[in-house]
Each structure stands twice: as C-alpha cells, then as structure tokens.
Amino acid sequence: MATTPPSSPVAFDAYSGGRQPLYATLARTLKHDIETDRYPVGSTLPTEGELALRYSVSRHTVRQALRELKDEGIISARPGVGTRVRARPQSLRFFSGINSVSELLQFVDATEMHVQSQREIVADEAWAAQLHCQPGQAWTEANIVRTFVDSRTPMSYLQVYLRPEFADVLHGIKVLRKPIYTLVEARYGIRIVEVQQEITAANLDEPMARALHAKEGQAALRITRYYLDRAGQLVQVGLGHYPSGTYTQSSRFRAHAADDE
Numbered sequence: 002m003a004t005t006p007p008s009s010p011v012a013f014d015a016y017s018g019g020r021q022p023l024y025a026t027l028a029r030t031l032k033h034d035i036e037t038d039r040y041p042v043g044s045t046l047p048t049e050g051e052l053a054l055r056y057s058v059s060r061h062t063v064r065q066a067l068r069e070l071k072d073e074g075i076i077s078a079r080p081g082v083g084t085r086v087r088a089r090p091q092s093l094r095f096f097s098g099i100n101s102v103s104e105l106l107q108f109v110d111a112t113e114m115h116v117q118s119q120r121e122i123v124a125d126e127a128w129a130a131q132l133h134c135q136p137g138q139a140w141t142e143a144n145i146v147r148t149f150v151d152s153r154t155p156m157s158y159l160q161v162y163l164r165p166e167f168a169d170v171l172h173g174i175k176v177l178r179k180p181i182y183t184l185v186e187a188r189y190g191i192r193i194v195e196v197q198q199e200i201t202a203a204n205l206d207e208p209m210a211r212a213l214h215a216k217e218g219q220a221a222l223r224i225t226r227y228y229l230d231r232a233g234q235l236v237q238v239g240l241g242h243y244p245s246g247t248y249t250q251s252s253r254f255r256a257h258a259a260d261d262e
Contacts, residue, residue, distance in 0.1 A: 024065035025216070027058055031066060032090040035075065046076065046084040112156060114177040117144045117212065121165065132162055132238050133227060140238075141168035145177075146212050147241070158209040162238040182228045182237050193236060197227040209242055220245040 034040050047055065052063045067084060070076045078084045122128070122142050129136040145159040161181055163171070170184040177184075182193045203223035210217040221242045228237040 022065075023058060024062045025069065025219075027056060027062055027066040028069040030056065031070060032075065035086055036090055040086050042086050042089055044086050045082075046086065048083070112147050113150050114145045114147050114159065114181075116171065116175050116177070117146060119143045119168075119171060121168075122162075131225075131240075133235060139165050141165055141171075143171055143181075150178075155213045157241045157243045158205070158212055159242075160240040162240075164236060167236065181239075185236060191230045191236065193228045194231050195229045195233075197229070199225045201225075203242060205242060205244060213242075213244055215244045 031040070035042075040046055046052065046067075049060045049063045049067070052058075052067075053060045056063070067076065067078070070090075071078065073090065075086065075088055075090050076084050077087050120142050122140050124132055124134055124136055124138050124140060126136050129138065132138075132140065134140075140162045141164075143161045143163070145161060146155050147157045147159050148155050163181070163185070167185045167189060170181065170188050186192060201223050203221050205213065205215055205217060205219045205221050207217045209215075209221075210219060221244050224241045224243065226239045226241075227235060228239075230236050
C-alpha cells in the first residue's frame with residue numbers, strides 16, 4: 002500500500018480562508034496538497050494526530066476537514082486501513098484581475114453565463130446607492146451563474162441590472178457566451194466607452210451559496226462593474242460574487258528611479 006513519507010511541519014495560514022471556519026481552510030489546503038501530489042491518489046493520508054501536528058491545528062479541526070473531503074468523494078476511511086486518497090479534487094481555477102475591456106473579453110471567452118431568472122425592480126434607497134441611480138428608477142434584474150466552459154463548474158454568481166429599454170436583449174436567452182453589454186451595443190446602436198470597477202469583500206447569501214455549491218456565509222469577492230455610454234449614461238450594472246478560491250486580483254507597480262533614492 003502506498004503511503005506518504007514523513008515530513009517537517011507545514012506552514013499553514015489559518016487566515017487564508019478569510020472568514021471561513023478553520024476546518025474549511027484546512028480542507029482547501031489538503032485539496033491543494035492532493036492536487037499537487039503531496040498526497041497522490043492511492044496513498045494513505047497521515048493520521049489525524051500527524052496532520053494536526055503538521056498543520057498546527059487541533060485534531061477536531063482535522064476531523065472536520067477530513068469529513069469535508071470524504072463528503073466530496075476525495076478520500077475514504079476504513080478501520081484498520083486508514084484514510085486513503087480516492088480521487089483528485091477538481092482543479093482549482095483562478096482568474097487574475099481584469100483591468101481593461103480586452104481582458105474582460107478574454108475572461109468571457111473562457112466562461113459562459115447561465116440565466117437563472119429575470120424580474121423588474123424599482124430601486125429603493127439602498128439599491129439606488131448600490132446602482133448609482135435615483136430612488137424610484139426601474140431596472141431589469143437577471144440572476145446568472147457563470148461557469149467554466151470546459152467543466153461547467155460554477156465560478157461566480159452574477160446579478161445584472163439593465164435599464165428597462167435595453168432588457169429585450171435577454172428575452173428568451175438561457176446561456177450567454179458574449180458580454181451582455183455587447184448585445185446592447187449591437188441591438189441599440191450605442192457604444193460603451195467606460196467601465197468602472199469596484200472590488201469589496203462580501204459573504205455569500207443562501208441563494209448564491211446554493212447555486213455555487215458553496216457554503217452560506219462563505220467569504221467572497223464582490224466585483225461591481227458600471228457600464229457607461231458616450232454620454233456618460235449608466236447602461237448596465239453587474240454585481241459578481243466570487244467565492245474564495247476562484248478569483249485573485251493582482252497588479253504590478255514599477256517605482257520611479259527617484260523613489261529608490
């Protein structure tokens with residue numbers, strides 16, 4: 002039987018999961034270790050006590066994390082045999098930050114959007130502040146799950162808000178492979194010339210978590226994009242919720258020579 006060799010303690014960031022429980026963060030770390038063949042398929046995991054020592058957590062935390070992996074079919078446990086790695090988890094998928102329209106289009110090419118529902122809303126004061134509009138303004142809301150094209154794995158939960166005069170672009174559509182704003186441009190002859198983006202921390206509510214196969218309250222990035230036409234009028238707003246582990250925002254800054262003096 003294949004076993005994993007002993008090794009030195011692993012540096013484990015207990016806060017890497019944001020507001021996730023510690024056991025969920027450990028479960029994600031173990032998935033990564035299985036994915037990268039630290040614990041290959043067919044091998045036997047270290048004991049609960051060894052894992053607790055290796056990752057500097059309690060045995061209770063280890064037990065909960067292993068239960069997560071068992072529920073997903075990644076590991077199996079038998080008395081007298083130990084905990085065996087049955088399968089590799091679905092590969093973790095990350096997208097780097099989107100900082101231009103061209104990067105947004107590349108992002109869309111790798112994903113597709115599944116429209117779950119649509120409805121008309123009238124913005125109250127809270128929504129008016131979120132949508133940057135006046136209270137009482139009408140919008141059409143579409144609730145969408147974005148998935149990876151190659152695996153249909155849920156990536157994010159997207160709420161799209163269109164002014165009512167543009168809402169027909171989504172009529173009868175269930176799956177989208179193009180940005181919604183490009184459909185508005187083609188149908189109505191307008192041009193989106195600016196996209197404003199805001200990124201904040203959030204937690205998944207119950208409908209979002211259910212659609213994304215995630216946990217209610219799980220840490221997420223909320224990325225809000227505002228699409229403006231030539232006249233500076235707001236045409237579309239998109240609120241995307243990305244569970245921890247699916248999206249990373251990265252930037253690079255170069256210092257001027259004077260900054261080093």
